[in-house]
Amino acid sequence: MSDPRIIVALDYPDAKDALALASRLDPKLCRVKVGKELFTAAGPALIEKLRQPGFGVFLDLKYHDIPNTVAGACRAAAQLGVWMINVHALGSRAMMVAAREALAGGAARPRIVAVTLLTSMGAADMAEVGLGGSPQEAVLKLARLAQA
8 A cells, every 4th residue: 555645534424425435535545534423333344345445544533541441442443454543642641551552563553643632622621621721731741741
């Protein structure tokens, strides 16, 4: 597979519409993203259908749970053959380490990235859930944590 830099979001509520868009794309030129709504509706079978023509699949589920649960979810995602997964950095250093370690040594190890703060969260939202500082400060702090 080539190394395309474009990721097309398949933000549809069902597999039919997502696969219709994917059929118009060239897997040599782009990868595809499957998020929570579509994955919940269509499940692992959709991932397999997208992988058949050669798409790299970014499974965008923003794992955020206890470390053991996130590690298991990451292993399960790797078994689906996805190209990339993500975790939520607010889940803690221990959770991110567990996710990384769960993927270590796997034959088809997906890339793993961390989401710092959802783009919809402003300062008022942060304060409401007990996070101090500005969104910019939180993003920087969580990015450094993820990098570490």
